[in-house]
Amino acid sequence: MEKIGFIGYGSMGSMIINGILSSKVLHPEEVIIATRTESKLENLKKKYPEVEIAHKNIDLAQKCPKIFIFVDTGDLKGLIREINNFFMKDVHIIYISAGLSFEDVATVFSGKTSKVIPTITSKVGEGVSLVCHSPDVNPKDVEFVDKIFGAIGDVKVINEEDLEAATNLTSCSPAFLALILMKFAEAGSRISGFSMQETEEMVIKTFYGTSKLLYEENMGVEDIISRVATPGGITEEGLKVLKRDLPPVFDELFKTTIGKHEVLKKNSKS
Numbered sequence: 001m002e003k004i005g006f007i008g009y010g011s012m013g014s015m016i017i018n019g020i021l022s023s024k025v026l027h028p029e030e031v032i033i034a035t036r037t038e039s040k041l042e043n044l045k046k047k048y049p050e051v052e053i054a055h056k057n058i059d060l061a062q063k064c065p066k067i068f069i070f071v072d073t074g075d076l077k078g079l080i081r082e083i084n085n086f087f088m089k090d091v092h093i094i095y096i097s098a099g100l101s102f103e104d105v106a107t108v109f110s111g112k113t114s115k116v117i118p119t120i121t122s123k124v125g126e127g128v129s130l131v132c133h134s135p136d137v138n139p140k141d142v143e144f145v146d147k148i149f150g151a152i153g154d155v156k157v158i159n160e161e162d163l164e165a166a167t168n169l170t171s172c173s174p175a176f177l178a179l180i181l182m183k184f185a186e187a188g189s190r191i192s193g194f195s196m197q198e199t200e201e202m203v204i205k206t207f208y209g210t211s212k213l214l215y216e217e218n219m220g221v222e223d224i225i226s227r228v229a230t231p232g233g234i235t236e237e238g239l240k241v242l243k244r245d246l247p248p249v250f251d252e253l254f255k256t257t258i259g260k261h262e263v264l265k266k267n268s269k270s
């Protein structure tokens with residue numbers, strides 16, 4: 001029986017696979033998984049006994065017209081080389097390794113390829129998965145990827161040239177935003193009698209409420225700013241500091257992370 005294959009059950013793989021199964025977009029009996037450390041699959045196997053575990057990547061490759069690969073960037077090309085001779089005809093590979101371009105992957109695999117940049121926020125069914133397709137991917141394949149990642153959040157299909165900037169905005173950003181909240185809380189704690197725990201709680205609850213205003217109340221960013229910043233008041237002064245100091249910080253962040261993509265690309269040429 002043909003199945004949908006998944007290789008790699010680490011941080012991203014486990015989140016995506018559990019999200020897909022709990023959303024019921026795929027039934028457990030349609031799924032086959034292979035990963036290097038099989039003991040990590042114990043809980044999944046208990047919850048979904050119908051999921052098939054492949055003990056070898058090549059066993060999975062032989063059964064699957066569609067294979068999701070969730071291994072780390074440095075392991076992807078080696079893995080494809082290992083299973084290349086066992087793929088089904090017209091197989092469609094979907095990988096998530098940041099920093100690996102289609103051109104790079106084409107050095108080891110010449111078939112249909114899609115690249116997805118997932119986000120940790122899919123753990124709660126929110127956020128945006130970025131998707132690029134190689135030219136030979138057909139509309140049915142596009143629909144399939146859309147259906148799978150649409151089950152755990154939004155999907156945005158983009159051109160590969162924009163992927164690096166977009167990765168910052170959707171996939172790295174949960175880490176960036178969490179750090180911004182922490183630094184904000186730290187500064188509040190430094191100039192007050194509040195502990196770090198107290199200021200973090202204040203900031204996180206406010207961040208959650210702000211997200212709700214944006215999403216549930218449909219308020220725009222400018223709208224929130226104008227409702228909070230009383231003319232001649234305190235917020236206005238704080239906004240001046242942020243408007244002056246933040247743009248160079250974010251310009252530097254984009255420059256540095258895009259530079260890192262180049263390093264990853266160079267390292268994956270082997």
Ligand SMILES: NC(=O)C1=CN([C@@H]2O[C@H](COP(=O)(O)OP(=O)(O)OC[C@H]3O[C@@H](n4cnc5c(N)ncnc54)[C@H](OP(=O)(O)O)[C@@H]3O)[C@@H](O)[C@H]2O)C=CC1
Nearest residue numbers: 008009010011012035036037071072073075096097098118
């Ligand atoms: N973390 C994030 O927010 C995001 C990550 N990504 C990309 O996702 C990719 C994976 O990241 P992440 O999930 O954090 O990495 P992890 O190291 O947590 O997971 C990789 C998984 O692949 C398994 N694996 C490695 N090699 C093989 C192999 N040859 N055969 C079978 N299984 C194998 C590993 O096994 P073992 O358990 O034995 O180590 C592990 O389970 C990265 O390339 C990253 O760029 C993209 C967007 C967001």
Ligand SMILES: O=C(O)[C@@H]1CCC=N1
Nearest residue numbers: 098117167171172173
């Ligand atoms: O930090 C990384 O390299 C991965 C890719 C995007 C988010 N996490």
